Amino acid sequence: MSFNEQQPLRIGVVLFDGFESLDAFGPIEVFGTLTPKTKIVTLGQSPAFRPRGGPSVAVDYTFDQAPKLDLLIVPGGQGTRTLVNDQEFLDNLSALAASVPKVASVCTGSALLAKAGLLDGRKATSNKRSFQWVTTQSDKVHWVYESRWVDDGKYATSSGISAGIDLSLALVSKYFGIEQARKTAQQIEYVWNEDSTKDPFAAVNE
Amino acid sequence: MSFNEQQPLRIGVVLFDGFESLDAFGPIEVFGTLTPKTKIVTLGQSPAFRPRGGPSVAVDYTFDQAPKLDLLIVPGGQGTRTLVNDQEFLDNLSALAASVPKVASVCTGSALLAKAGLLDGRKATSNKRSFQWVTTQSDKVHWVYESRWVDDGKYATSSGISAGIDLSLALVSKYFGIEQARKTAQQIEYVWNEDSTKDPFAAVNE
Numbered sequence: 172m173s174f175n176e177q178q179p180l181r182i183g184v185v186l187f188d189g190f191e192s193l194d195a196f197g198p199i200e201v202f203g204t205l206t207p208k209t210k211i212v213t214l215g216q217s218p219a220f221r222p223r224g225g226p227s228v229a230v231d232y233t234f235d236q237a238p239k240l241d242l243l244i245v246p247g248g249q250g251t252r253t254l255v256n257d258q259e260f261l262d263n264l265s266a267l268a269a270s271v272p273k274v275a276s277v278c279t280g281s282a283l284l285a286k287a288g289l290l291d292g293r294k295a296t297s298n299k300r301s302f303q304w305v306t307t308q309s310d311k312v313h314w315v316y317e318s319r320w321v322d323d324g325k326y327a328t329s330s331g332i333s334a335g336i337d338l339s340l341a342l343v344s345k346y347f348g349i350e351q352a353r354k355t356a357q358q359i360e361y362v363w364n365e366d367s368t369k370d371p372f373a374a375v376n377e
Numbered sequence: 378m379s380f381n382e383q384q385p386l387r388i389g390v391v392l393f394d395g396f397e398s399l400d401a402f403g404p405i406e407v408f409g410t411l412t413p414k415t416k417i418v419t420l421g422q423s424p425a426f427r428p429r430g431g432p433s434v435a436v437d438y439t440f441d442q443a444p445k446l447d448l449l450i451v452p453g454g455q456g457t458r459t460l461v462n463d464q465e466f467l468d469n470l471s472a473l474a475a476s477v478p479k480v481a482s483v484c485t486g487s488a489l490l491a492k493a494g495l496l497d498g499r500k501a502t503s504n505k506r507s508f509q510w511v512t513t514q515s516d517k518v519h520w521v522y523e524s525r526w527v528d529d530g531k532y533a534t535s536s537g538i539s540a541g542i543d544l545s546l547a548l549v550s551k552y553f554g555i556e557q558a559r560k561t562a563q564q565i566e567y568v569w570n571e572d573s574t575k576d577p578f579a580a581v582n583e
Contacts, residue, residue: 184432192409193565196402196431200538203398203430213432223404224409226419227435275434300564331566336539341476358506359399360537360578362568372566 174241179210181241182259183271185264185280186215188231188334189250194277195326198335201339204355212238216263223249229313234263242342243271246335247278247298254283255308261287274326275342277335280327285309293323298331299372317373319364330370337364380447384551385416389446389477392421392436395456398428399538400483404450407545411553412559418444422469429455434577440469445533448548449477452541453484453504458490461514467493480532483541483550487534491515499529505536505578523579525570536576542568 174180176282178203184195202209214237215230222228230237238261245264246286254260264289268274276284281297284290293315297305306314320329322336329338344352356363364371380386388408390401408415408416421436428434430508438444438473451470460466471493474480482490487503488583490496491514500519512520521527526535546569550558562569568575 186432191406192402193406195408196398197429198574199428200397200399200402203428206430209430211430211432219435222405222409224412224415224556225405226392226417226437229425230434231432238388248485299566331564332438333542333565333567357540357578357581358537361539362577364568371568375563 174232176207181240182242183214184244186213187250189220189246189248190246192225194246194335197336198339213215219280234267240271244273245276245280247280251279251282255286276328279333282308285312294321295328296321296330317370319370320367382413387416387446388448389420392419393425393456394426395454396428396452398431400452400541403542404545440473446477449480451482451486452505453486457485459487461492482534484537488514491518497528500527501534502527502536523576525576526573
């Protein structure tokens with residue numbers, strides 16, 4: 172499938188109280204540079220949410236009113252510690268994920284996907300510093316410690332915070348080609364960690 | 378001066394229509410991790426602004442109602458192309474900058490500072506792809522092409538988009554020490570470009 176101005180890649184970013192700024196705004200930056208070949212909306216159960224230490228960010232749609240999406244992005248952050256025990260949120264997330272062909276998480280966003288059972292039988296990764304906590308959310312996931320991101324079929328999960336930028340660029344490559352991904356990395360002056368198996372933070376956090 | 382929970386580093390982030398997501402949220406991520414030793418507010422002339430392709434972000438204070446700040450951060454983005462010709466905005470920015478001991482810009486944010494005359498006689502840098510446009514905003518600035526960021530007294534200016542994260546970590550080092558800066562970089566799983574003179578994007582954009 173090819174995306175363009177007439178038929179943009181429709182991206183939904185899930186927001187919640189205590190989401191991590193860069194987990195959401197790294198991907199928003201990467202895909203935002205491709206406007207109007209991309210269209211980004213935010214999704215959540217309140218009109219706005221504050222990330223840790225940051226300003227209030229508006230929600231465009233509640234989960235049940237979400238428009239048709241091609242890609243769903245789930246950030247992590249302190250807020251996930253509460254949300255893994257919020258069955259209503261997990262049910263909403265599962266229902267939304269069921270309607271989207273590709274779902275990506277950043278950092279501890281994979282804890283939410285795992286707890287919702289969405290990663291059962293798949294390979295996945297997460298933030299290195301919270302790895303132990305994340306992996307206790309499900310024993311049905313093949314957790315991969317050393318990986319900048321893991322792309323296993325419908326679900327792609329990234330390592331901590333900035334790794335969401337690397338995963339987003341990999342998804343740009345998937346949807347728009349490797350040359351576009353490299354051009355986007357150059358445009359945002361980001362040194363893209365192009366190899367998903369190269370994880371600079373696996374060793375330091377062991 | 379030392380900052381702590383009782384006396385946090387007070388940071389103001391300027392927002393405007395068409396600011397670049399990561400220019401603002403890179404620094405917000407870096408300084409946000411240090412909450413409550415930092416306190417971040419957003420400043421602007423409307424209640425909320427949308428970055429390119431991204432969601433609406435709330436403004437906490439208008440310029441003239443800004444609380445006392447220790448550090449002002451000015452992002453770049455497409456919106457700066459209009460704002461360099463908006464004398465009222467530039468006057469407001471100048472008045473605000475006069476009351477803050479340290480001002481940092483990301484990407485084309487330095488075009489705004491330059492046009493307002495705030496960088497006169499100082500060394501400064503900017504986004505590599507927009508460098509020519511930025512430098513035409515003032516011939517009284519000693520523009521430095523090859524530099525990830527330039528810290529010249531009161532004003533620190535960074536190169537494009539992601540470079541704001543590197544500059545922010547350098548400012549964390551200045552306010553909280555180098556060990557804290559390295560710890561923060563590790564926490565957000567970001568490979569910090571610690572050397573301001575090392576500019577990976579100077580050559581590719583020449």
